[in-house]
Amino acid sequence: MMTKVTGKKMLIGGKWVDREKTMEVHDPQDGTLITTVPRANVDDALYAIEQAKEGAAVAAKMPVHERIAILNRVADYIEENKEKFAQMIASEGSKTINEARGEAARATQTIRISAEEARRINGETIPFDQMQGSENRVGYYYRFPIGIVAAITPFNDPLNLVAHKVGPAIASGNAIIVKPATMTPLSALLLAEAFEEAGLPDKVLSVITGSGGEIGDTLVTHPAIRMVSFTGGLETGEEIARKAGVKKVGMELGSNSPVIVLKDADLADAVESSVSGSFGAVGQNCIGVQRVYIQESVYEQFKDEFVAKTKQIKVGNKKDASTDMGPLISEKEAIRIEEWVQEAVDKGATLLTGGKREGAFYHPTVLTNVPSNCQIAHEEIFGPVVLLYTVEDLDEAIERSNNVNYGLQAGIFTKNIDHAFAAIQQLDVGGIMVNDSSDYRIDGMPFGGVKGSGLGREGIKFAIQEMTEPKVVQFKL
DSSP: OOOOOOOOOEEETTEEEOOSSEEEEEOTTTOOEEEEEEOOOHHHHHHHHHHHHHHHHHHHHSOHHHHHHHHHHHHHHHHHTHHHHHHHHHHHSSOOHHHHHHHHHHHHHHHHHHHHHHTTOOOEEEOGGGSTTOTTEEEEEEEEEOSEEEEEOOSSSTTHHHHHHHHHHHHTTOEEEEEOOTTOOHHHHHHHHHHHHTTOOTTSEEEOOSOHHHHHHHHHHOTTEEEEEEESOHHHHHHHHHHSOSSEEEEEOOOOEEEEEOTTSOHHHHHHHHHHHHHGGGGOOTTSEEEEEEEHHHHHHHHHHHHHHHHTOOBSOTTSTTOSBOOOSOHHHHHHHHHHHHHHHHTTOEEEEOOOEETTEEOOEEEESOOTTSHHHHSOOOSSEEEEEEESSHHHHHHHHTSSSEESEEEEEOSOHHHHHHHHHHSOSSEEEETSOSOOOOTTSOBOOEETTEESOBSHHHHHHHTEEEEEEEEEO
């Protein structure tokens, strides 16, 4: 006897609605059907935009203290229901239950920081008399909300990355339409419920579920949308940039993050941090470690300890608290990673551990001697695979670290302050972590990259800057 699955509704303009056409949401671990969500069409997207126009007018007039109160109530709601959020994150996505609990806690902080930053959207006075003939003029600038933000979010952090777009949008007095990842829409819908419970006015937030291929262009190209905030792949990001037209575009497009380990590093710390940074969230992490450049004199020791530590990772049921690593988001992704690894091995790479796939599971994998003409060497693997390289010195490590079309974050392990600052100045990245792997972030810092890693910065304060515009006010006395 089949168990009937109750479908979820999407939120458009303050109303929860369903549609005849639906999409199934499956647990990637075993393919279990969790629920269905509406498959929105172009008319739904257009309706959401029309509702958001009204919502933007309401949001812009909302006093700052009300925005703060609503955001704090949302944070309280997530905290009070943290296990519900964690179970949802772990069910629809790839994260283990422990990682999901961590994401729920971070989302709470993201929303609370948004409340704090709402009171700090400041302008400043302008000395107009700096120009000759303007001695009798005074004025200032202040920041105003841009209007409607369209947010397109990925599957790997289905709650916190949505919070990173919704929190700043509400804090800065905008309306926002969220199009969550097709495979993981449920956490975003839960967050919408939290905002509804917190008393957010209708039409300020919509969460529209559907295929990016069907509704994405409408959200990206519509002239009423004043900013597109996208987290995802480079190819899709480039397509959005071509189509968006005259509007703000904020993009975080992934990376191929390097870590440098010099001979004076604390090797035990470097191994521990780099293994965690390589395989956390099944490697489906834009700042996860993908390449490690190790100085020759410590290469063999680092390699042996790194492989030994990797072999201790427990792969299994993501809902088991003792599990370190669960499945990829789909078997299709696991097959792609398997193919990329095989290409590297066929071209001469050495497989030190891993390289094994079981359905959507792919075991933590370490490669050496990877030729530069392999996809895995220069593209984002977005999976549990790391490449180890030996380098002669810091200069070589920096040069090779920069030799990809990405630049999100990097790490360096060294006790030499001169070496640290050389890396800080010369690495083409948006963030450099000293004596940490590339996989370190707090929700209040500016987050983004250079080259193919994207445009603009997230992190609450910095996202608010992107979601507001300065208006100059001048008085002639």
